[in-house]
Amino acid sequence: MNLTKEEGAMAEGKYGPGIERCMQLLTKYGEAFGAEKLVNIASAHVFNAFPIDLLTELAEGAGEAGTFTTLHPFMSLCDPLSCNEMGISEDYFSIRKDEHEQRLKIYERLGFLQTYTCAPMFIGNLVKKGDFVSWFGSEIQLFANSVIGAKQNREGAVVNMATAITGRSPYIGLFFDENRYGEFLVEIEGLDLDLLTTIDYSAIGYYIGGIVQDRNIVIDGLNNTITLDDIKHLLTSISASAATVLCHIVGVTPEAPDLGRALGNKKPKEKIRVGKEELRQTKAMYSNLPSDRVDLVILGCPHCTIQELKRMAVLIENQRVGTGQRLWVGTAHQIYDLAQTMGYSQTIEEAGGIFARTCMATIPDCPIPADVKTVATNSFKTAHYVDRISKGRIRVAVGELEKCVHAAIRGKWEGA
Amino acid sequence: MKLKGRVVNKGNIEGEAIVLEKPFSFTGDFDPSSGTLIIKDHPLFGQNIANKVLIIPTGTGAVNAAIGVYRAYKKGNAPIGIICRKADPITVECAMTINIPLMDCFDKDPIEMIKSGNRIKILGEEGVVIIE
Numbered sequence: 001m002n003l004t005k006e007e008g009a010m011a012e013g014k015y016g017p018g019i020e021r022c023m024q025l026l027t028k029y030g031e032a033f034g035a036e037k038l039v040n041i042a043s044a045h046v047f048n049a050f051p052i053d054l055l056t057e058l059a060e061g062a063g064e065a066g067t068f069t070t071l072h073p074f075m076s077l078c079d080p081l082s083c084n085e086m087g088i089s090e091d092y093f094s095i096r097k098d099e100h101e102q103r104l105k106i107y108e109r110l111g112f113l114q115t116y117t118c119a120p121m122f123i124g125n126l127v128k129k130g131d132f133v134s135w136f137g138s139e140i141q142l143f144a145n146s147v148i149g150a151k152q153n154r155e156g157a158v159v160n161m162a163t164a165i166t167g168r169s170p171y172i173g174l175f176f177d178e179n180r181y182g183e184f185l186v187e188i189e190g191l192d193l194d195l196l197t198t199i200d201y202s203a204i205g206y207y208i209g210g211i212v213q214d215r216n217i218v219i220d221g222l223n224n225t226i227t228l229d230d231i232k233h234l235l236t237s238i239s240a241s242a243a244t245v246l247c248h249i250v251g252v253t254p255e256a257p258d259l260g261r262a263l264g265n266k267k268p269k270e271k272i273r274v275g276k277e278e279l280r281q282t283k284a285m286y287s288n289l290p291s292d293r294v295d296l297v298i299l300g301c302p303h304c305t306i307q308e309l310k311r312m313a314v315l316i317e318n319q320r321v322g323t324g325q326r327l328w329v330g331t332a333h334q335i336y337d338l339a340q341t342m343g344y345s346q347t348i349e350e351a352g353g354i355f356a357r358t359c360m361a362t363i364p365d366c367p368i369p370a371d372v373k374t375v376a377t378n379s380f381k382t383a384h385y386v387d388r389i390s391k392g393r394i395r396v397a398v399g400e401l402e403k404c405v406h407a408a409i410r411g412k413w414e415g416a
Numbered sequence: 417m418k419l420k421g422r423v424v425n426k427g428n429i430e431g432e433a434i435v436l437e438k439p440f441s442f443t444g445d446f447d448p449s450s451g452t453l454i455i456k457d458h459p460l461f462g463q464n465i466a467n468k469v470l471i472i473p474t475g476t477g478a479v480n481a482a483i484g485v486y487r488a489y490k491k492g493n494a495p496i497g498i499i500c501r502k503a504d505p506i507t508v509e510c511a512m513t514i515n516i517p518l519m520d521c522f523d524k525d526p527i528e529m530i531k532s533g534n535r536i537k538i539l540g541e542e543g544v545v546i547i548e
């Protein structure tokens with residue numbers, strides 16, 4: 001691989017053993033996929049629950065990170081601001097709190113921003129079309145490529161951390177224009193586009209994600225009036241089971257003004273259609289609970305936008321989360337602060353809702369209260385993970401935000 | 417018997433093979449806290465891959481797979497080498513994170529040639545796998 005003089009010095013340990021280890025990892029990883037050089041990246045977003053010893057190793061001797069970097073949410077509900085209220089035991093939390101305090105010292109040295117959100121593009125980590133980026137989280141990797149038109153490879157937490165620390169990424173894969181054309185065409189057929197709801201878009205995404213594997217997607221046949229919140233839910237649902245990070249939405253994605261250009265004027269390798277039946281089958285996977293009783297409502301996968309918090313506040317004003325019920329809402333604290341200025345946060349909290357800066361998809365990865373046997377959520381990704389992580393012990397229903405808020409108030413699931 | 421392939425991450429090791437015929441995920445098919453395979457309804461369900469050589473077509477792991485593999489490695493539950501038909505980015509990252517040998521792109525299909533339980537050697541300097 002051809003390194004610049006500066007990169008050569010980094011690789012030889014001139015900037016400390018951490019940078020040296022990161023460069024070794026990035027060059028070897030790049031070479032495995034044919035990289036001839038590294039490129040500078042415009043921004044990074046990194047996993048927060050990194051093992052301490054591995055983080056220490058990668059950051060040893062390093063100063064300010066090589067690029068602007070934000071942090072992913074707390075995992076296992078271990079947000080110091082909310083875990084008590086959520087009923088996470090002190091014993092479980094205290095070990096993780098200590099680990100987090102050790103990480104904080106490293107973050108401060110590297111200059112990482114304490115954002116604790118999975119949607120950093122909504123709070124100031126935004127890039128432009130064509131920028132090379134390294135964002136952790138499969139749903140925002142999809143967002144970077146498919147909504148912004150930035151260039152993001154599917155990469156894991158360790159390569160991503162090495163990239164943030166050095167500011168360099170191997171020039172491979174989706175960084176090349178010719179690798180960005182669609183391969184897997186999804187034709188939307190027989191749906192009334194003007195009536196599609198957030199859950200419809202999410203179900204379309206979840207259906208596609210179950211089939212596509214690692215191929216670049218093209219979705220043809222959606223209205224370009226689709227809202228950003230709906231696109232976010234569509235892409236997040238794809239990311240629950242797919243291994244791709246590029247989904248052209250014709251008429252929306254900057255590189256896909258029309259179908260021909262999305263496909264690079266070639267024939268797709270595979271074509272599927274999504275219509276009423278596919279939508280019905282997908283929604284039916286998470287439509288019912290055994291007794292209609294809802295123990296926990298989870299909103300915020302991905303983290304809620306200010307628009308969603310406003311809708312929630314309107315729905316729950318002057319009402320209360322039912323006795324024995326719970327409403328957990330994931331959002332960035334920067335969005336929470338804005339919602340507080342507007343009065344939404346207080347409305348939701350006074351009704352009994354709890355805010356957290358945690359991952360809302362992987363919740364049973366920690367000892368949540370034992371009486372939680374049923375969950376309602378507006379996210380197929382949450383449903384997918386809660387079902388798998390709890391090995392089916394917790395039953396999950398997916399429905400619109402409005403239905404979920406009603407379920408939190410009444411403690412009953414009244415259908416999607 | 418000898419297979420020749422591409423060295424993605426170097427290293428020389430010798431150990432028992434465990435062969436999976438389907439794309440493998442370190443996040444969904446493997447429990448880092450015990451080192452066992454947790455693939456539902458699979459004949460190798462419950463088998464341990466700790467200190468073995470993992471033979472897979474390719475990987476399908478999530479973007480946090482290398483974190484789980486690192487935790488497994490710290491507990492002595494990780495494989496000591498990986499052989500793929502064609503390595504995917506996440507599997508490459510996993511191997512590099514714990515610095516174990518990884519090879520792919522062989523002259524013969526490793527999934528067909530190697531059986532679970534075979535003793536194999538990876539000669540990661542020469543790009544050779546020996547099945548004993």
